[in-house]
Amino acid sequence: MTDRKRGGATRPARPAWAGRNYTLLTAAAVITGLGNSGALIAAAFAVLASGGDGTDVGLVAAARTVPLVVLLLVGGAVADRLPRHRVMVAANALNCLSQGVFAALVISGRAELWQMAVLSALGGAGHAFFAPAAEGMVLSSVRGEQAGRAFALFRMGVNGASIGGAALGGALIAAVGPGWVLAVDAAAFAVAGALRAFLDLRGMPDRAPGGGLLGDLRDGWREVVGRPWLWAVVLQFSVVNAVVAAAEAVYGPQVAEEHLGGAEPWGVALAAYGAGTVLGGLLMTRWKPRRILLAGTLCVFPLALPSAALAVPVPVAWLVAAMFATGVTLEVFGVTWMTALHQEVPEEKFSRVSAYDWLGSIALVPVATAAAGPVEALVGRPAALWGCSALVVLLTAAVLCVPDVRNLTRRGTAGGGPVASGAPAEGQPTVKAPSGGSGEGMASAS
Numbered sequence: 001m002t003d004r005k006r007g008g009a010t011r012p013a014r015p016a017w018a019g020r021n022y023t024l025l026t027a028a029a030v031i032t033g034l035g036n037s038g039a040l041i042a043a044a045f046a047v048l049a050s051g052g053d054g055t056d057v058g059l060v061a062a063a064r065t066v067p068l069v070v071l072l073l074v075g076g077a078v079a080d081r082l083p084r085h086r087v088m089v090a091a092n093a094l095n096c097l098s099q100g101v102f103a104a105l106v107i108s109g110r111a112e113l114w115q116m117a118v119l120s121a122l123g124g125a126g127h128a129f130f131a132p133a134a135e136g137m138v139l140s141s142v143r144g145e146q147a148g149r150a151f152a153l154f155r156m157g158v159n160g161a162s163i164g165g166a167a168l169g170g171a172l173i174a175a176v177g178p179g180w181v182l183a184v185d186a187a188a189f190a191v192a193g194a195l196r197a198f199l200d201l202r203g204m205p206d207r208a209p210g211g212g213l214l215g216d217l218r219d220g221w222r223e224v225v226g227r228p229w230l231w232a233v234v235l236q237f238s239v240v241n242a243v244v245a246a247a248e249a250v251y252g253p254q255v256a257e258e259h260l261g262g263a264e265p266w267g268v269a270l271a272a273y274g275a276g277t278v279l280g281g282l283l284m285t286r287w288k289p290r291r292i293l294l295a296g297t298l299c300v301f302p303l304a305l306p307s308a309a310l311a312v313p314v315p316v317a318w319l320v321a322a323m324f325a326t327g328v329t330l331e332v333f334g335v336t337w338m339t340a341l342h343q344e345v346p347e348e349k350f351s352r353v354s355a356y357d358w359l360g361s362i363a364l365v366p367v368a369t370a371a372a373g374p375v376e377a378l379v380g381r382p383a384a385l386w387g388c389s390a391l392v393v394l395l396t397a398a399v400l401c402v403p404d405v406r407n408l409t410r411r412g413t414a415g416g417g418p419v420a421s422g423a424p425a426e427g428q429p430t431v432k433a434p435s436g437g438s439g440e441g442m443a444s445a446s
Contacts, residue, residue, distance in 0.1 A: 001123075008430075019141065021137075021141035026157050028196050034164060035187070036165065037270065037271075038166060038168060038181045039099065039184075041253070043179075044061075044170060047116060050112070050113065055374065058250045058369040059117060059370055061249045061365075062370040064126055068124035068127055068131075069362060072132065076220065076356070077216040077217055080132075084137050085199040087129050089196050089197050092193030094122060094125065099182055099183075100186035101119055103183035109179065109415070130353070131358050136200075149285050151339075156277075162277070166271040166273075166274055168268070187397060202360075228402055229408050233297070234356070234361060235273050235355055236399045240395055241364075246384075247385055251376070252269075255313050256269075260319070265316045269320050272323040273327040276324040280329065283328070284440065291409055295336055296336030297405055300329070300333055301393060303396075309322040311381075311386045344408075351437070372384070
């Protein structure tokens with residue numbers, strides 16, 4: 001890194017590989033990360049404040065996920081055909097509108113359950129188009145040999161934003177109510193969309209027209225099923241993400257309300273997870289495991305800790321520690337997973353493969369969140385949470401039985417695979433980001 005002098009002062013310059021597109025994408029993701037981390041808490045507490053119970057919280061969460069599941073494959077095919085930044089900007093505009101109306105209804109005290117569900121569904125529809133397009137952008141903005149470090153730094157910025165966003169969101173909910181936190185999220189989407197509108201794609205490689213929407217989707221499907229390591233991990237996370245979503249979106253706020261002191265300590269716990277991801281990202285700027293998926297999958301086991309902590313329930317300090325440890329290890333998985341995808345999947349098919357990744361990773365989330373309340377009524381909340389932990393452990397152990405997961409190795413340079421080859425941007429060779437790495441949605445297998 002070099003220094004630049006301006007007006008006699010010396011200031012550090014950004015790295016040579018961090019060009020205009022990478023900077024804009026990172027700034028936009030950090031801004032939406034700040035807004036979203038608080039809004040996720042605010043939506044749950046808005047439902048509870050309106051008189052809803054755990055089942056209602058789950059139904060609103062499911063309402064966001066259903067259109068995301070239904071439209072993801074279409075979003076992936078569209079993102080491989082149209083300029084990806086325009087798809088992202090349009091999705092940000094829809095999310096801004098839906099969150100703005102949601103905020104206005106909550107602030108006015110007139111929000112009804114069906115309205116919150118419809119607005120959450122609109123947000124999910126926007127994210128169905130945003131997520132695959134974002135997957136095809138960040139790693140297209142940096143030189144291939146720098147992709148691993150660039151991605152880790154990108155994740156550090158987004159995850160750092162989630163620390164402040166979750167903690168501030170919890171405090172604001174306690175101080176002024178959830179509606180204002182939702183309003184901040186709407187403003188964040190507006191700013192992020194404006195930044196993404198200024199992306200310069202003149203250096204991006206042209207993509208050949210496909211054989212129609214169905215043909216494109218079949219092509220993406222062949223890419224997925226032809227790689228055992230890919231479909232095995234996606235199947236694993238189809239259940240893991242579902243039970244984690246049920247634990248954190250439905251059971252977590254209730255445990256916090258009844259045993260931990262309300263929204264503020266729950267926000268601190270989520271912020272601790274964000275702090276862990278920052279440390280994990282810092283680790284991954286230095287550590288480059290040779291067997292990338294073996295290292296990453298071993299780091300999924302601690303994801304069972306938060307559900308177990310909520311099941312007891314442990315004091316806030318222990319819950320914070322569990323969330324922090326989970327953040328560190330899951331970030332290791334996130335970087336290794338994206339390294340594998342970036343290395344193995346051709347750039348022109350990346351959004352379609354990403355859409356299948358997202359679809360598999362969230363398909364069961366609406367089922368799990370909607371069923372969380374009835375399951376709690378049937379077996380009790382502690383038993384439901386212990387079940388979540390057990391599923392995480394069993395499925396992660398099963399994935400380690402797949403030889404390709406254990407044996408997939410890093411190539412000579414990080415990110416030196418098909419995505420990096422011939423992917424210029426801003427007049428120089430250029431990069432890309434992970435499922436959920438945009439800071440604008442729930443985690444997927446990546």
